Amino acid sequence: MERIGGLSAKRQHERKVFLRLLRRIRIEAKLTQAQLAKVLGVTQARISKYEQGERRIDVLELKTVCDAVGLPLMEFARRFEEGCRPYPA
Helix, strand or coil: CCCCCCCCHHHHHHHHHHHHHHHHHHHHCCCCHHHHHHHHCCCHHHHHHHHHCCCCCCHHHHHHHHHHHCCCHHHHHHHHHHHHCCCCC
């Protein structure tokens, strides 16, 4: 059950999985934050904030990031789901 005013342990776990995966796909594409930012037409600070969880990313922005690194959005979603599966009780 999600707590009012904060994230449940499960949601915190999912958030960590998401943020790690977001960073990992950039690294796998052999791009720095600055290089990805240039491709996307945004600042390096925005990429950093996405990866640190300081700025939320909507699905359209996520698709743009996935396109930039050559990863289908559905593959990102599959990898995210896979990472969330063994949630520690």
